[in-house]
Amino acid sequence: MLSDSAKEKLAELKGKYPTKEASILPALHVVFEDCGYLSVDQMDEAADIIGVSRLDINETATFYTLFPKEKVGKYLIQVCDNLSCSLMGADSLVEYLQEKLDIKVGETTPDGLFTLWTVECLGSCGTAPMMQVNDRYYERLTRAKVDELIEKWRNTK
Amino acid sequence: MAEKILFKYIDYPDQHKIDVYMKNGGYTALSKALKEFKPEELVEMVKKTNLRGRGGAGFPAGVKWSFLPKGINKPTYLIINADESEPGTFKDRQLMEYDPHQMIEGTIITSYAINCHTAFVYIRGEFTYCAEQTEKAINEAREKGFIGKNILGSGFDLDIHIFRGGGAYICGEETSLMESIEGWRAMSRQKPPFPAVEGLWGCPTIINNVETISNIPHIVNNGADWFASIGTEKSTGTKIYCLSGHINRPGNYELEMGVTLRELIYEYGGGIIDDKPLKAVIPGGSSVPILKADEIDINMDFESLAEKGSMLGSAGVIVMHDGACMVAALQKLTKFYEHESCGKCSPCREGTNWMDKILKRMLNGEGKPEDVDLLFDVAKNIMGNTVCPLGDAAAMPVMSFIEKFRDEFENLCNGGKPKGTIKFPFR
Numbered sequence: 233m234l235s236d237s238a239k240e241k242l243a244e245l246k247g248k249y250p251t252k253e254a255s256i257l258p259a260l261h262v263v264f265e266d267c268g269y270l271s272v273d274q275m276d277e278a279a280d281i282i283g284v285s286r287l288d289i290n291e292t293a294t295f296y297t298l299f300p301k302e303k304v305g306k307y308l309i310q311v312c313d314n315l316s317c318s319l320m321g322a323d324s325l326v327e328y329l330q331e332k333l334d335i336k337v338g339e340t341t342p343d344g345l346f347t348l349w350t351v352e353c354l355g356s357c358g359t360a361p362m363m364q365v366n367d368r369y370y371e372r373l374t375r376a377k378v379d380e381l382i383e384k385w386r387n388t389k
Numbered sequence: 390m391a392e393k394i395l396f397k398y399i400d401y402p403d404q405h406k407i408d409v410y411m412k413n414g415g416y417t418a419l420s421k422a423l424k425e426f427k428p429e430e431l432v433e434m435v436k437k438t439n440l441r442g443r444g445g446a447g448f449p450a451g452v453k454w455s456f457l458p459k460g461i462n463k464p465t466y467l468i469i470n471a472d473e474s475e476p477g478t479f480k481d482r483q484l485m486e487y488d489p490h491q492m493i494e495g496t497i498i499t500s501y502a503i504n505c506h507t508a509f510v511y512i513r514g515e516f517t518y519c520a521e522q523t524e525k526a527i528n529e530a531r532e533k534g535f536i537g538k539n540i541l542g543s544g545f546d547l548d549i550h551i552f553r554g555g556g557a558y559i560c561g562e563e564t565s566l567m568e569s570i571e572g573w574r575a576m577s578r579q580k581p582p583f584p585a586v587e588g589l590w591g592c593p594t595i596i597n598n599v600e601t602i603s604n605i606p607h608i609v610n611n612g613a614d615w616f617a618s619i620g621t622e623k624s625t626g627t628k629i630y631c632l633s634g635h636i637n638r639p640g641n642y643e644l645e646m647g648v649t650l651r652e653l654i655y656e657y658g659g660g661i662i663d664d665k666p667l668k669a670v671i672p673g674g675s676s677v678p679i680l681k682a683d684e685i686d687i688n689m690d691f692e693s694l695a696e697k698g699s700m701l702g703s704a705g706v707i708v709m710h711d712g713a714c715m716v717a718a719l720q721k722l723t724k725f726y727e728h729e730s731c732g733k734c735s736p737c738r739e740g741t742n743w744m745d746k747i748l749k750r751m752l753n754g755e756g757k758p759e760d761v762d763l764l765f766d767v768a769k770n771i772m773g774n775t776v777c778p779l780g781d782a783a784a785m786p787v788m789s790f791i792e793k794f795r796d797e798f799e800n801l802c803n804g805g806k807p808k809g810t811i812k813f814p815f816r
């Protein structure tokens with residue numbers, strides 16, 4: 233179920249663009265912000281509010297990798313492992329996170345707190361290595377910095 | 390070095406706020422443009438500067454604007470391309486996070502010049518903070534009457550929408566971007582028709598990069614001749630070069646077009662980390678052909694790089710020292726294109742997959758001697774045979790890495806150990 237504020241935001245998208253379908257991608261952002269991922273039920277609900285077909289919203293959603301299609305941890309850790317970050321040690325950062333969280337890339341910790349992904353270049357190559365956690369960037373990472381961050385998140389469950 | 394233009398106030402405290410932006414001369418160009426110029430005169434002015442697109446292809450902005458059909462009964466749209474996803478590129482994000490009004494002022498002036506009343510800023514989905522900064526700035530500009538109805542009493546109306554992407558590199562390609570705004574899976578369209586004739590919802594549409602558009606207020610303030618006098622004869626103005634990789638001072642550097650790659654690396658970038666020998670440089674974002682260490686006495690402008698068989702692209706300069714294994718480095722790029730191919734045409738969809746497979750096989754020590762030629766062949770067959778330029782973008786690095794570092798590929802395929810000391814596991 234979508235929250236009331238999400239439903240309101242979706243309703244506001246109506247009539248904003250020349251076609252109804254143009255509000256599909258903005259609607260996906262609203263659902264993602266509300267739920268942290270996109271489920272078929274939530275997308276159906278959104279489709280009905282903005283007045284597009286359920287099939288269309290689903291088809292579009294599956295094209296975009298920004299939105300997880302299944303529930304992820306409270307902190308979605310996405311480490312860039314494209315070239316510039318790799319040159320600066322992205323891979324050992326990934327290894328360190330795997331050890332520290334005791335999960336492999338693609339997995340979620342049993343307490344549901346952390347999910348670890350590797351992703352493509354995030355447009356932050358000058359401050360490599362870096363990662364995105366939920367919607368924020370953490371740059372020029374070192375093991376000490378990672379320790380500090382993970383500690384902080386563990387304590388603010 | 391000429392003065393900085395786009396980054397002049399990038400470090401100025403609170404430059405993202407409209408009052409500070411205006412104190413530093415912001416929005417004077419807008420009122421000048423609306424009061425002193427007819428739209429066609431602005432198009433002519435930008436044509437005269439020879440300002441070339443900063444998004445990768447380098448097409449002259451004024452010429453593109455003049456392709457818009459005249460006297461038709463359809464709206465014209467302007468889209469600012471802030472999808473910034475080319476590996477090695479991170480300039481537009483900085484421009485928008487720290488000085489968003491510069492881009493917005495450019496957007497308003499451009500809209501006036503091309504008779505557009507609805508503009509979109511298409512921002513890469515991951516750039517949340519950037520989108521927040523831009524949205525705040527658009528709201529501030531609206532409150533001051535720079536966006537909306539009858540702007541500054543000129544009778545000109547404009548609305549600007551922020552549109553956020555969904556994490557797909559292909560959405561930076563202009564036809565995919567339009568599919569994305571229209572709400573569909575972002576698969577590239579065949580060209581022609583070109584967007585200027587038939588773009589968003591079938592209407593004439595101009596798409597320009599953030600950096601391109603950020604130049605417009607300065608051109609209006611200082612004139613076409615001023616702009617044309619900066620840089621080289623054919624590559625005018627400044628360029629924001631993004632330095633990353635094995636470099637002591639990575640970051641964005643706004644410099645006059647034509648600065649040499651050597652100066653960029655050793656003077657501005659402070660040289661190679663740990664004083665190691667330079668091995669290779671990708672000069673224009675991941676898609677462009679690589680240069681060897683002995684090719685860096687080259688001017689960083691559109692023509693000079695093209696002459697040497699590479700490209701300025703998005704000016705994402707990725708520097709590698711001798712610890713980097715070229716095969717592993719290439720695989721990092723190839724898996725990217727494999728992941729980002731929209732899947733519409735088979736040379737790209739299948740070819741990127743095959744290239745990635747062959748590279749992984751080589752790195753696993755399972756490469757066969759004939760694999761080097763096979764890999765090159767797959768790339769060559771993608772080149773020029775796809776709907777959109779992503780196919781070429783995937784093929785060019787492969788062909789150039791093999792041409793310039795063939796020994797490393799052959800070595801691996803003949804049972805040798807990878808060169809380089811950097812850990813490079815691959816997925």
Ligand SMILES: Cc1cc2nc3c(=O)[nH]c(=O)nc-3n(C[C@H](O)[C@H](O)[C@H](O)COP(=O)(O)O)c2cc1C
Nearest residue numbers: 442443444470472473474561562563597598601778
């Ligand atoms: C696969 C692909 C990705 C692209 N990504 C971007 C991008 O992220 N930002 C951008 O401005 N241009 C990008 N471009 C270039 C655009 O298609 C287009 O040429 C450009 O936005 C036009 O603006 P300009 O003339 O001001 O450079 C990309 C092109 C291709 C083929």
Ligand code: SF4
Nearest residue numbers: 731733734737775777
């Ligand atoms: S070249 Fe690749 S990205 Fe472009 S249309 Fe073909 S499959 Fe899609």
Ligand code: FES
Nearest residue numbers: 312317354356357
């Ligand atoms: S390569 Fe990691 S942010 Fe660009």
